[in-house]
Amino acid sequence: MKKRIAILGSTGSIGTQTLEVIEANPQIFSVSVLTAQDNADLLIQQAIKFRPLEVVIGNERHYEKVKSALSSIFVKVHAGASALVSVVESDSVDIVLTAMVGYAGLLPTIHAIKAGKDIALANKETLVVAGELITSLAKQYKVNIYPVDSEHSAIFQCLVGEAENPVEKIILTASGGPFRGKDKLFLANVTKQQALKHPNWTMGAKITIDSATLMNKGLEVIEAKWLFDLQAGQIDVIVHPQSIIHSLVQFEDGSIKAQMGLPDMKLPIQYALNYPTRVKSDFPRFNFTDYPSLSFEKPDLETFRNLAIAYEVLEKGGNAACIVNAANEIAVEAFLLDKIGFLEISDVIIESVAKIAFVSDPSYSDYVQTNEETRRFASDMIQVKV
Ligand SMILES: NC(=O)C1=CN([C@@H]2O[C@H](COP(=O)(O)OP(=O)(O)OC[C@H]3O[C@@H](n4cnc5c(N)ncnc54)[C@H](OP(=O)(O)O)[C@@H]3O)[C@@H](O)[C@H]2O)C=CC1
Ligand SMILES: CC(=O)[C@@H](O)[C@H](O)COP(=O)(O)O
Ligand SMILES: [Mn+2]
Structure with a gap:
């Protein structure tokens, strides 16, 4: 039986x-649902x-265009955010x-x-x-969450066969990112084209800016906590400019396993969709002699404050990471519109965490409210600056 896939965001990277x-791989996979914004x-x-x-x-403004373009083929066309939540529930979908x-x-x-x-x-x-909320729902409904993010896929691949061995x-x-090794003086004037x-x-614009501020790594630290059930102190970050080692796991005997390969998201995507079976591919192979040195550095948490913020909110728990996410989304959007500078992205996040009410044990509706309030607060803050 083919795996029937719903792709939410099929038009992106x-x-x-x-x-x-x-x-x-048409013999393994088929497409049930595609969505775009x-x-x-x-x-x-x-x-x-x-x-x-x-x-x-x-x-919804594009509904008529899509509907009429697809009228001669058998495909149901929907529009709006509410349709996203119903299509994923279809009996014709195995994995989203x-x-x-x-x-x-x-x-x-x-x-x-x-x-x-x-x-x-x-x-x-x-x-x-x-x-x-997500991990407890996944347990309750007995569904698997397979990581696609390259670092988390690497960890997931290193953990295969290690169920008895604590991490x-x-x-x-x-x-x-593009500004590795730069100081705040330099970062104060960088443009979106450089970032x-x-x-x-x-990758898409938002995650590319997140990589430049190290927010991406901060988000990934939090993502790893939930995917692999870890404490903040068990998650290290090391700068590895070549992106060949995608991440590593250290076990209690001191042994370290790494997953490596050329940077290509098709591998983690395919691994997630067909876990546990690896699919033969013609992706370009890594050649050690092309990379005579792989290097490693400590991240600079003073200059790239977003990574430090992520560790702080991970320790804090509750809705703190939701505040960081919302403030970051607004700040990155403003940076891409030339409304704020690169360093101000962190200012917006820090100020939002300080001002938005902390909820220690949030429900879904608390997350909705936190997200809305933070977006309003961060947008107002940016408006005042402009
Ligand atoms: N790109 C990468 O290599 C990696 C990405 N990720 C993560 O994957 C996710 C996607 O990243 P990426 O593909 O780079 O992003 P892109 O910006 O390239 O694509 C985003 C996709 O989401 C759609 N979209 C945008 N806004 C909305 C919305 N409000 N509601 C529903 N759909 C929306 C877009 O539709 P449209 O284009 O039609 O407007 C597009 O299909 C992010 O969370 C990112 O962090 C993780 C690891 C690696
Ligand atoms: C491909 C992928 O998974 C991205 O999240 C990537 O890791 C971004 O790179 P950095 O955040 O390490 O610059
Ligand atoms: Mn990643």
Whole structure:
């Protein structure tokens, strides 16, 4: 039986690479659902090529265009955020790949879990915002969450066969982003064009800026806590500029296992979709002599404050990481619109954590409220600066 996949965010970097994996393996995978937010043209092309049963265009203004373009093929067309939560519940879906960006991933993921669907999780913000809720729902509904994020896929691959062996710690690798080694004086004047030049990966704009501020690594520390049930003190970060070692696990006997390969998201995507079986691929192979030295450095937490903030809110718990996520989303959007400078991204987050009410044991509606309040607060703060 083929695995029937719903791709939430099929028009993005992860979404399009997922379709490449599916196209290369038609005997293993099929597409049931595709969703996009604004890119109606690409969604239409994808639907004509992959023939899903249902598509969702998030922005309702594009509904008529998508509907009429797909009228001659058998595909149901929906629009709006509410349709995202119903399509994931379909009987024709086995696994939901969450490849949309940001807080918008949370509610569809909750619905997918409650409908008993396994999750291939790229949308790290879901676990950052509500890791406790998501992991307890996954246990309750007996669904698996397979990591897509490259570092977490690496950890997951290192843990295979180690169920009896407690983890001493994990080591997440960070590229260091385009501004590795730079000081605050330099960072004060960097442009979005500079920040969008990731040294090793081609990704969507939001995660690329997060990589440049090290917020991405902070979000990944929180994501790892929930995926692998770890304490903050068991999660280290090491800067590894070549992005060849994707992450490492250290066991109680001191042994360290690493997962390596050229930077290519198709491998973790494919591993998550077909776990536990590896799929033969023609992805370019890593050659050791092309990389005579792999190097490692300590992250600079004073200059790149977002990573330090992530550790702080991980210790704090409750809705603190939800506040950080919302403030970061607003601040990154403002940076991309040239409304604030690079260093002000951290200022907006720090101020938001200080001002938004802390809730120690949040429910889903507390997360919704925290997200809304923080977005308002952060937007107002940015407005005053402009
Ligand atoms: N790219 C990568 O290599 C990696 C990404 N990730 C994570 O995967 C997720 C996706 O990243 P990436 O693919 O780079 O992002 P992109 O910006 O490339 O793609 C985002 C996708 O989400 C859709 N989308 C945007 N806003 C909304 C919304 N409000 N509701 C529903 N869908 C929406 C977009 O639709 P449209 O284009 O039609 O507007 C698009 O399909 C992020 O959480 C990221 O952190 C994790 C590891 C690696
Ligand atoms: C591909 C992937 O998983 C990204 O999250 C990547 O890791 C970003 O790189 P850095 O955050 O390490 O710069
Ligand atoms: Mn990653």
